[in-house]
Amino acid sequence: MSQPIGPNAGPQRIVCLTEETTEWLYLLGEEQRIVGISGYTVRPRRAREEKPRVSAFLDGKIDKIVALEPDLVIGFSDMQAALADKLIRAGLNVFITNQRSVAEILGTMRLVAGLVGAHAKAEAWIADWQQRTDALAAVAQGWPRRPRVYFEEWDEPKISAIQWVSELIGLAGGDDVFPELAQQRMGRDRVVADALEPARRAPDVIVGSWCGKKFRPEHVAAREGWRDVPAVRDSRLHEIKSCDILQPGPAALTDGLQQLHRLFADWAAHARLPAIHPTNA
Known part of the structure; x- marks a missing residue:
């Protein structure tokens, strides 16, 4: 000992x-x-x-x-x-x-830090994280609009983003297309029952993190009825590894958030937006 x-x-x-x-x-x-x-x-x-x-x-x-x-x-x-x-x-x-939300992740990190007498170090880390997160939000405010995002945690059955991932999408500058499912704490309650519903919600960006196996964007793009989804049309299907975003701790708050923001910033720089025609005087 x-x-x-x-x-x-x-x-x-x-x-x-x-x-x-x-x-x-x-x-x-x-x-x-x-x-x-x-x-x-x-x-x-x-x-x-x-x-x-x-x-x-x-x-x-x-x-x-x-x-x-x-x-x-x-x-x-x-x-x-x-x-x-x-x-x-x-x-x-x-x-x-x-922990299932960003706030709960931070609370758990504080709790563990308290157990080992590292409260001051934890607060310094969290303050730095908050500052960097605020900087990302400021960048996103300059985009023409926020991308609509479908995050798929599993493919069969289709499971959408858990709460902390949905919140990280928001912090990175996007909008989760299934915010109502994100509030469900259990994976079985975040199953997308209708295979066409993600397509109907027209995501601009699709992010996959199939815990335990490699995300296959070509399989997603080939799904029946998904061809005209903006993300599929514009080849905006991306993987973030589960170790970077599906662990409810520092990795998701740092690498996961940064990767989401980079994907959304690239989308914003090249987005197909409706043309604005001046009205006749």
């Missing part, structure tokens, strides 16, 4: 069952507390070299996790409830977060 980092300094040996907590602790300079990570972790890259991988997303190596003698295990969402139950029954302290 490692020696305490300082008086009342919080958990010393943390297992992170999802990537966003690992990335956040590294950003805070508290990576020495991490003793185990998810096998899906790619951010930061060095975490995979420095920390043992002890879990997938839905399950983990219980014996290996217990052997690490963690004083806290941190996971995410109801989807890890069964894994959390096993770890609790093994006698471990387990903390499960369930």
Whole structure:
């Protein structure tokens, strides 16, 4: 067991069952507390070299996790409830977060920072993020109009953007074409039942992030009834990798947001807008 980092300094040996907590602790300079990570972790890259991988997303190596003698295990969402139950029954302290909005992501980041005594560093990071986000909004105000955006989280069935992604679309300068579905916290409640409904909503930009497999824009463009969708007509179908936008933590707020903004800025620079004809005097 490692020696305490300082008086009342919080958990010393943390297992992170999802990537966003690992990335956040590294950003805070508290990576020495991490003793185990998810096998899906790619951010930061060095975490995979420095920390043992002890879990997938839905399950983990219980014996290996217990052997690490963690004083806290941190996971995410109801989807890890069964894994959390096993770890609790093994006698471990387990903390499960369930953030679904940008505000909840920031709140969770503050909470984790508080656990490790890094409140000041967290507030500095968040203030810098807010400043950069405000700068993106100022740029978008100069566009002729905001692009209409369809974000597809899965293809069969079609699942539209979760709340934080929908909000990031707005922060990046676009408008989600399914804002009503974004408010639903569960993926099954964000299924687009009518295959033609995304086409009817005429998105200018389509962004795919099919968690677990590569986005195939050519398959989307070939869907029956989608040929005249502005995004298809203008070849505005793009992928953002799930590790950059579907992790409810720093990656989505930074890389995910920046990638969305770049796509929308490029659209705004080349958008086909209706011609404005002067009226006769």
